[in-house]
Amino acid sequence: MLFPTVEYGIFFLLVFALAWSLRRQPRAHKVLLLLASYAFYGFWDWRFLPLLIGISMLAVAVGRSLQLERNARARKALLAAGIALALATLVAFKYLGFFASTAFNLLELLGRDPSAVRLPEIVLPVGISFFVFHAISLMVDAFRGQIPVSVNVLDGLLYVAFFPQLIAGPILRAHSFLPQIAAPPNPDAIDAAAALELITIGLVKKVLIATVIAARLVDPVFDSFGERSSVEALLAIYGYAAQIYCDFSGYSDIAMGSALLLGYRMPANFDAPYLATSPREFWHRWHISLSSWLRDYLFIPLGGSRRGPRRTAANLGLTMLLGGLWHGAAWTFVLWGGFHAVGLVLHRWWAASSAAFPRLLRASAQWRWISRLLTFHFVCVGWVFFRAPSTDAIWELLKALGRWRGMAPMSAVVLFALAVGLLTQICPPILRARLRCRFSELPLILQGLAFATALLLIEALGPQGVAPFIYFQF
Amino acid sequence: MAPPRAKEARLYTLPDLALLLGTVVVCLFLLESEGLLTWAQRMEVSAAQASAVSVLRTANELLKSLGFTRPREVTMQLGDRLAQRLGAEADPLLAGGWRDSKPLSYSAPEPVRIDEKEGLEPSDEASPSEPTTETEATGAAVLLLGDSMMAGSLSSAIALSLARDPKPRLVRAVQTATGLTRPDVFDWMKVLPPLLEREKPALVICSLGANDATNIREGDRLIEFGHAGWRSAYAGRVKAMMQALTARGARVLWLGLPPMRNASFSERARHLNFIFAQAAKEVAGVEYLDVEMLVAREGEYVTFIRNSEGRFVRVRMEDGVHYAPAGAKLISRWLVDWIYERGSPLGAAR
Numbered sequence: 148m149l150f151p152t153v154e155y156g157i158f159f160l161l162v163f164a165l166a167w168s169l170r171r172q173p174r175a176h177k178v179l180l181l182l183a184s185y186a187f188y189g190f191w192d193w194r195f196l197p198l199l200i201g202i203s204m205l206a207v208a209v210g211r212s213l214q215l216e217r218n219a220r221a222r223k224a225l226l227a228a229g230i231a232l233a234l235a236t237l238v239a240f241k242y243l244g245f246f247a248s249t250a251f252n253l254l255e256l257l258g259r260d261p262s263a264v265r266l267p268e269i270v271l272p273v274g275i276s277f278f279v280f281h282a283i284s285l286m287v288d289a290f291r292g293q294i295p296v297s298v299n300v301l302d303g304l305l306y307v308a309f310f311p312q313l314i315a316g317p318i319l320r321a322h323s324f325l326p327q328i329a330a331p332p333n334p335d336a337i338d339a340a341a342a343l344e345l346i347t348i349g350l351v352k353k354v355l356i357a358t359v360i361a362a363r364l365v366d367p368v369f370d371s372f373g374e375r376s377s378v379e380a381l382l383a384i385y386g387y388a389a390q391i392y393c394d395f396s397g398y399s400d401i402a403m404g405s406a407l408l409l410g411y412r413m414p415a416n417f418d419a420p421y422l423a424t425s426p427r428e429f430w431h432r433w434h435i436s437l438s439s440w441l442r443d444y445l446f447i448p449l450g451g452s453r454r455g456p457r458r459t460a461a462n463l464g465l466t467m468l469l470g471g472l473w474h475g476a477a478w479t480f481v482l483w484g485g486f487h488a489v490g491l492v493l494h495r496w497w498a499a500s501s502a503a504f505p506r507l508l509r510a511s512a513q514w515r516w517i518s519r520l521l522t523f524h525f526v527c528v529g530w531v532f533f534r535a536p537s538t539d540a541i542w543e544l545l546k547a548l549g550r551w552r553g554m555a556p557m558s559a560v561v562l563f564a565l566a567v568g569l570l571t572q573i574c575p576p577i578l579r580a581r582l583r584c585r586f587s588e589l590p591l592i593l594q595g596l597a598f599a600t601a602l603l604l605i606e607a608l609g610p611q612g613v614a615p616f617i618y619f620q621f
Numbered sequence: 622m623a624p625p626r627a628k629e630a631r632l633y634t635l636p637d638l639a640l641l642l643g644t645v646v647v648c649l650f651l652l653e654s655e656g657l658l659t660w661a662q663r664m665e666v667s668a669a670q671a672s673a674v675s676v677l678r679t680a681n682e683l684l685k686s687l688g689f690t691r692p693r694e695v696t697m698q699l700g701d702r703l704a705q706r707l708g709a710e711a712d713p714l715l716a717g718g719w720r721d722s723k724p725l726s727y728s729a730p731e732p733v734r735i736d737e738k739e740g741l742e743p744s745d746e747a748s749p750s751e752p753t754t755e756t757e758a759t760g761a762a763v764l765l766l767g768d769s770m771m772a773g774s775l776s777s778a779i780a781l782s783l784a785r786d787p788k789p790r791l792v793r794a795v796q797t798a799t800g801l802t803r804p805d806v807f808d809w810m811k812v813l814p815p816l817l818e819r820e821k822p823a824l825v826i827c828s829l830g831a832n833d834a835t836n837i838r839e840g841d842r843l844i845e846f847g848h849a850g851w852r853s854a855y856a857g858r859v860k861a862m863m864q865a866l867t868a869r870g871a872r873v874l875w876l877g878l879p880p881m882r883n884a885s886f887s888e889r890a891r892h893l894n895f896i897f898a899q900a901a902k903e904v905a906g907v908e909y910l911d912v913e914m915l916v917a918r919e920g921e922y923v924t925f926i927r928n929s930e931g932r933f934v935r936v937r938m939e940d941g942v943h944y945a946p947a948g949a950k951l952i953s954r955w956l957v958d959w960i961y962e963r964g965s966p967l968g969a970a971r
Contacts, residue, residue: 271939366773371780560707583630584629591640599644602653
């Protein structure tokens with residue numbers, strides 16, 4: 148069930164009406180949200196519901212035991228076992244084929260014949276990367292004593308499976324979201340103006356921008372890069388930068404808007420990422436819920452940046468390589484993670500350098516814009532790794548950039564969508580806040596009419612049928 | 622100095638929000654009856670779908686007579702006009718029309734100019750008698766036609782493999798999520814004649830059918846997949862398509878469907894393959910190609926396969942349906958051998 152569909156609209160209205168009508172019975176209210184979340188997941192693939200429930204139960208059991216257990220050694224063992232089980236499940240479903248084929252190819256290279264080997268056939272459950280990360284967050288936060296409420300089965304299951312974030316995030320943290328679930332949502336303080344704004348902006352980004360850029364520019368060029376010229380390749384790369392931002396942040400916006408209407412608040416997942424002036428800042432602005440998860444549960448436990456520049460570089464490298472691999476079982480993603488790790492390490496070295504030239508450049512008035520431009524293009528090169536169908540294709544794509552030739556005529560519609568896609572991120576928050584405030588002061592009927600008109604415009608101007616969100620595959 | 626803070630929007634009580642959303646639902650039902658009807662029409666063909674369509678059609682006709690559908694029509698017209706102003710029609714990537722999200726991604730014929738030794742380099746050689754624009758033809762045309770099985774890695778791999786002498790020009794006519802069972806959603810038989818007239822392909826490589834194992838509606842009759850009459854109805858459509866493709870003397874390579882990870886989908890695909898193979902025997906100029914031997918193992922679905930160098934390569938995508946780049950490469954290599962070695966129309970041009 149995709150967000151921008153009639154099916155989701157009907158599903159959401161039903162859940163909204165039933166959930167709020169049960170607000171005085173907190174238990175029934177949560178059971179309803181949980182069942183709705185499982186129905187939402189089952190709509191994708193009901194066969195993996197037991198897996199989702201199993202992982203959630205594991206997290207709840209380990210989380211609750213950690214809250215009760217006082218013996219330090221037992222707590223450590225319990226946490227290690229819980230995380231190992233959750234990660235083993237992720238590896239089994241997502242990476243076994245990839246690791247096995249790589250291992251057998253290595254054997255082949257070493258002259259051993261792995262004939263008669265049959266690689267495992269495993270289906271990738273939708274959203275597994277997200278719900279396993281939720282489960283780990285619950286266990287680690289419980290271990291660290293950061294969850295201010297006691298973990299129980301119903302709350303824990305709902306935290307992992309809550310449908311707005313179930314398929315593609317944002318990745319919620321147990322210590323901040325479980326307390327929200329524990330207390331019933333307040334029916335007198337619903338942030339509906341922000342919710343409707345998020346849903347509208349998310350739909351515009353997904354339906355009017357990402358889908359158009361993908362269908363008209365990015366997919367055709369990336370599917371035939373061997374025949375494309377430098378201008379086309381360059382536009383397609385910028386196009387993909389705009390597409391993936393609009394697609395993913397649009398998804399997050401609609402998820403956050405849906406949750407707000409049900410009375411729950413999720414953290415922001417994007418903050419104008421292409422305005423970043425360094426790779427480091429980019430990761431503070433892009434897919435924030437993942438980068439902060441990796442920082443808190445992987446980079447810092449590894450030692451973070453406290454153990455000297457070499458160890459920091461190694462920690463960054465490992466974090467980014469695993470972060471890349473999290474996106475998919477393919478070398479393209481590992482290379483993408485590695486590319487970002489190199490960028491982060493180089494930037495650290497540059498920022499710490501006390502040589503005259505870097506200091507002068509950093510102090511110049513133009514540096515802010517130069518570094519912004521450099522960072523954006525660094526990220527764009529990274530997107531080539533990310534979007535390429537195979538590692539062979541990365542080089543062919545980059546080669547297309549050097550193929551000077553005219554370009555196929557391209558309409559201004561696509562360029563317009565591309566420009567708007569990149570510019571959507573710079574709308575000043577204060578302007579949005581003012582608009583939201585004005586909107587909320589209108590008579591309710593007019594507010595309803597305005598939101599309906601926005602939906603009508605998006606549907607009528609947008610293309611028919613909307614492609615799945617990019618992040619569903621992770 | 623602290624940044625200026627805007628006044629925060631007020632928070633809503635539940636009755637307020639219910640009134641607001643109620644207004645939205647009523648407004649949308651009144652203004653979007655046409656969109657809702659289209660949505661119902663695109664659902665899988667079934668008895669429930671037929672009733673939904675009939676209810677929504679009645680509502681739509683009533684609301685249309687009252688003028689409620691006008692805002693949507695005007696918006697769409699304005700959108701189309703704006704798109705045209707911005708040059709939508711001049712764009713080959715937009716040739717399928719602005720309104721369709723999955724456009725017939727028809728790329729204007731492009732000479733594939735790749736020197737095997739030099740790799741992917743542009744070539745400025747063009748026949749002096751031919752206009753020298755980039756999109757002008759230089760050789761026999763090959764039309765790559767199909768749904769998402771052809772889009773992406775397969776068409777890309779074929780394009781790269783065909784980049785040898787005699788350098789055919791490639792025309793892509795790819796539309797994802799289409800087939801022959803739902804002409805009400807996308808009608809290949811309507812799209813093809815002008816395309817064939819314009820491009821006059823010598824060879825058509827076609828991969829369709831992955832979306833077709835579903836119910837068919839013929840007039841008022843609903844024919845469920847697997848029930849009596851479905852096979853002959855579908856075979857009729859396949860044959861008509863093959864005849865349309867060969868009408869101007871083109872040779873057609875019709876690719877069968879590979880085994881799918883989902884067992885019942887795989888069974889359905891096998892059923893369709895049987896129909897394709899039968900139809901190909903009955904229409905002159907069409908050859909059916911079974912891809913099972915290339916991307917499957919003993920007729921069964923596999924994600925990884927050992928290639929000719931003995932290395933494991935991923936031949937299918939995570940979804941268990943589409944070809945991964947290495948799988949597409951295996952198929953395209955085989956296709957190109959077939960084209961150049963088995964007396965294809967392109968072979969004659971050498």
